[in-house]
Amino acid sequence: MTIKGSCHCKATTFEVSEAPQTVTQCTCSFCSKRGSLWAYYVPSQFRLTSPPENVSFYRWGSITVKHGFCSTCGCGTFTETPDWSTGKPDFDNPKISVNSRLFDDFDLDKVEVVVIDGKNLWWGKQPAGELCRPRSCSAFRRISCYNANGRADLARLQRP
Numbered sequence: 001m002t003i004k005g006s007c008h009c010k011a012t013t014f015e016v017s018e019a020p021q022t023v024t025q026c027t028c029s030f031c032s033k034r035g036s037l038w039a040y041y042v043p044s045q046f047r048l049t050s051p052p053e054n055v056s057f058y059r060w061g062s063i064t065v066k067h068g069f070c071s072t073c074g075c076g077t078f079t080e081t082p083d084w085s086t087g088k089p090d091f092d093n094p095k096i097s098v099n100s101r102l103f104d105d106f107d108l109d110k111v112e113v114v115v116i117d118g119k120n121l122w123w124g125k126q127p128a129g130e131l132c133r134p135r136s137c138s139a140f141r142r143i144s145c146y147n148a149n150g151r152a153d154l155a156r157l158q159r160p
């Protein structure tokens with residue numbers, strides 16, 4: 001099922017090939033300010049249907065991640081990133097993170113939100129089971145932060 005998305009002014013339009021199973025809310029300093037709910041795709045599942053020059057990119061930190069936004073209306077649209085699931089950037093496996101809030105005619109409320117505690121996962125360790133510190137998810141208890149290799153996992157959080 002193709003889903004179309006657009007920024008507020010429609011200068012950026014795009015399509016993804018399927019609906020997300022989950023969307024991700026991240027507590028890192030960038031995502032919490034941007035307010036995105038991320039849906040992850042591989043590049044072949046994503047198609048920009050508007051002129052590429054309408055998209056501006058913001059980079060910070062490691063600068064390996066390109067955060068796209070509309071040059072006109074400022075909506076955060078999609079992010080081009082290497083795969084980070086091993087904890088290191090894998091440039092052979094590029095990913096597109098789409099801001100699912102920009103999906104048109106799609107009921108986001110029916111999709112599970114996975115909270116990842118980017119603020120602590122990437123900038124400091126916190127053991128499993130502790131209450132989350134970030135303000136945005138203080139109502140949730142961390143289930144796991146690190147896998148057996150001590151690597152940052154997607155932290156699934158549940159209400160205590």
Ligand SMILES: [Zn+2]
Pocket residue numbers: 007008009010011012070071072073074075
């Ligand atoms: Zn726009």
